[in-house]
Amino acid sequence: MKFATVHAEGMQLYGAVVAEGFIALSPDFPDWPSLREVIAAGGLARLGEAAAGRAVSHPNGTFRYEIPVPNPEKIICVGVNFPDRNAEYKDGTAQPKHMSLFPRFARSFTGHDRPLIRPPENHTLDYEGEVAVVIGKPGRRIASENAYDHIAALTLCNEGTIRDWVRHAKFNVTQGKNWDNSGAIGPWLVPFTDAAQLDEARIQTRVNGELRQDDELSxxxxxxxxxxxxxxxxxxxxxxxxxxxxxxxxxxxxxDPPRYLKPGDLVEVEATGIGTLRNTVEDEA
Structure with missing residues (x-):
């Protein structure tokens, strides 16, 4: 089952996505205003039960996707996390001792099938296809062997970046990573039920149908x-x-030379068992 947040008829709704369209479930659960509250209550299974056998409330083409979890408290990104990606820096360093991290704000992301926005200040908009995990069970100092117990769902991310702006300072990339609507998350959440969903997954990114990124999460x-x-x-x-x-x-x-995104481009991020996140590119109006 796949669960999404959408905008339809002037309202934000959450529910299930099926081949024919969207099944609105939020009216059935007034105590859970958004998927964030559903996740906190461990309610994804109940949503699945509620969707079983129901007809779509909104056929395809009558709604637009939002990022699946509205207003998350934290969005934390892991940088330079594949061996070939580390080698791109050509600085002769082996795997670092600790991971690189940076925050992103919810406003910097848009939903599936909506355009990434290239700002007028700089045209070095780039793509980064990634798998994202959504936390379901709270925790502090979580042991790695217990980490998967804290995941509620999986989704996809195109972690769009304004490259020139990540070079504005010596030690951070935050300002290049947080332009409004420069990236995307979605289309939906897939409940996490089996370690193989991550351990055996493959991530791919295509630009205008050309395969640009392809690797295994392992x-x-x-x-x-x-x-x-x-x-x-x-x-x-x-x-x-x-x-x-x-x-x-x-x-x-x-x-060489860089191949940055431009208006009219189509970017597709796909991962095993999750689906495909698709976005076009437009200049900011």
Missing amino acids: RMMFPIREEIAYISTFTTLVPGDIIITGTPTGAGARF
């Missing part, structure tokens, strides 16, 4: 179990928090 330098353990050492993870787990080699900045 090759991450810092596996997702370690990401959850490390991050929860310094901050309490709460339901609805999103960890964006790292992108493979092949982003546009690493071509």
Whole structure:
């Protein structure tokens, strides 16, 4: 079962996605205003039960996707997390001792089938296809062997970046990673029920149909179990928090010359068992 947040008829709704469209379930659960509250209550299974056998309330084409978890408390991204990605820096360093982390704000993401926005200040908009995990069970100092117990669901991310702006300072990339609507999360949440959903997953990114990124999550330098353990050492993870787990080699900045996104481009991020996140590119109006 797949669960999404959508906008339809002037309202934000959550519910189930099926081949024919969307089944609105939020009216049935007034105590859970959004999927964030559903996740906190451990309610994804109840949503699945409520959707069983029901007809779509909104056929395809009558709604638009939002990011699945509205207003998460934290979105934390893991940088440079595949061996080939580390090698791109050509600085002669081996795997670092600790992972690189940075925050993103919810406003910097849009939903599935909606455009990434290239700002007028700078045109070095780049793509980064990634798997994202959504925390379901709160925790602090979580042991890596218990980390998967804290995941509620999986989704996809195109962690769009304004490359020139990540070079504005010596030690951080935050300002290049948080332009409004420069990235995307979605299309939906897939409940996490089996370690194989992550351990055997493959992530791919295509631009205008051309395969640009392709790797297996098992090759991450810092596996997702370690990401959850490390991050929860310094901050309490709460339901609805999103960890964006790292992108493979092949982003546009690493071509010679760079191949940045431009209006009219189509970017598709796909991962085993989750689906495909699709976005076009437009200039800011």
